[in-house]
Amino acid sequence: MKTTSASGTALIITVTPNPALDVTYHVDGIRLGESHRVPAGTDRAGGKGLNVARVAHEQGCPVLAIAPVGGHNGRLLAAELTASGVPHRLVPVTAGTRRTITFVDTRSGQTSIFNEHGAALTASEWDALAGEIEQSLNHAGREAPFPGVLVGSGSLPAGAPPQFYAALVRLAHSHGIPAVIDTSGPGMLAAARAGADLLKPNREELHQATGIQDPVTASQELLRLGARRILVSAGEDGMLAFDADAPSVCWAARLPHPLQGNPTGAGDAAGAAAAVELASGRESIRSILRSATSWSAAAVLMPVAGQISPRYRELEQELIITERAV
Numbered sequence: 001m002k003t004t005s006a007s008g009t010a011l012i013i014t015v016t017p018n019p020a021l022d023v024t025y026h027v028d029g030i031r032l033g034e035s036h037r038v039p040a041g042t043d044r045a046g047g048k049g050l051n052v053a054r055v056a057h058e059q060g061c062p063v064l065a066i067a068p069v070g071g072h073n074g075r076l077l078a079a080e081l082t083a084s085g086v087p088h089r090l091v092p093v094t095a096g097t098r099r100t101i102t103f104v105d106t107r108s109g110q111t112s113i114f115n116e117h118g119a120a121l122t123a124s125e126w127d128a129l130a131g132e133i134e135q136s137l138n139h140a141g142r143e144a145p146f147p148g149v150l151v152g153s154g155s156l157p158a159g160a161p162p163q164f165y166a167a168l169v170r171l172a173h174s175h176g177i178p179a180v181i182d183t184s185g186p187g188m189l190a191a192a193r194a195g196a197d198l199l200k201p202n203r204e205e206l207h208q209a210t211g212i213q214d215p216v217t218a219s220q221e222l223l224r225l226g227a228r229r230i231l232v233s234a235g236e237d238g239m240l241a242f243d244a245d246a247p248s249v250c251w252a253a254r255l256p257h258p259l260q261g262n263p264t265g266a267g268d269a270a271g272a273a274a275a276v277e278l279a280s281g282r283e284s285i286r287s288i289l290r291s292a293t294s295w296s297a298a299a300v301l302m303p304v305a306g307q308i309s310p311r312y313r314e315l316e317q318e319l320i321i322t323e324r325a326v
Helices: 048-058 071-084 123-139 164-174 186-193 203-210 215-225 266-279 285-300 312-318
Strands: 011-015 020-027 042-046 063-069 088-092 098-105 111-115 147-153 179-182 229-233 239-243 249-254 320-325
Touching: 011 048, 011 123, 011 266, 020 071, 042 048, 042 071, 048 063, 048 071, 048 147, 048 266, 063 071, 063 123, 071 088, 088 123, 123 147, 123 164, 147 164, 147 266, 164 179, 164 186, 179 186, 179 266, 186 203, 186 215, 203 215, 203 229, 215 229, 215 239, 229 266, 229 285, 239 285, 249 285, 266 285, 285 312, 285 320
Parallel strands: 011 063, 011 147, 020 098, 063 088, 147 179
Antiparallel strands: 020 042, 098 111, 229 239, 239 249, 249 320
């Protein structure tokens, strides 16, 4: 029988196949077509899975972050991740790690994000990444904590195996643990068909993957394909949740007022909360929804992705949660 750590949470292993060096600038008013003088930017190890690991680690949960890195940006990413204290295993690759550049307009409250495409990995590098994941799952638990959740997050670089996320789901299940997947496009559909325990798209990703505009109908389609739970980020409108055990019910959670800040890492914070809930043995969709929505809102209050405000408990108490038949 698998046991948890002293904190009550089993190990959360995150996989980020397309990591990035996140560069964030805060600008007092962006004027299109003009030059700007800005404070120095913030460089951080990024990519959705690394953000998930960072948030969970910050909250005292045992984590292990896995990602391929290469080139100058990869070295900067590795150095920052080491300095952050987040436990990790990085797979060296030839291609340089991409960057994402975020401009937070502190005057208007709007955020603009520029995501570079990830460079292709070789077949042997994909094999090395898969081997690192398998080895981490096999070796975790020899000393507590045991692996409790496998999280796969983010886009895939060019030429990636189309079944990458579906394979992660099957690998997690072969080790007797749930899989949380946060991706887009065909990868989301493949993960649903593989029986992902939780998918966490936003409304746009859900629409693009299913071709269905209505998020309720689109989420029900993912449940029909085989997903167990769905969390849909809906921006200022909060979050929607669906469960295969009650496919005709939609749960919704929102704050009574919108928050101003940087929404860049809000979805990743929600994924971290869901992973922590599952790793702690709390599988109720209402519990997952409550935690994910409050952590997501708390992330908006922070200047960079991968952090949540200590106000998350206060925000959780303010949530308006509803349940309706669909």
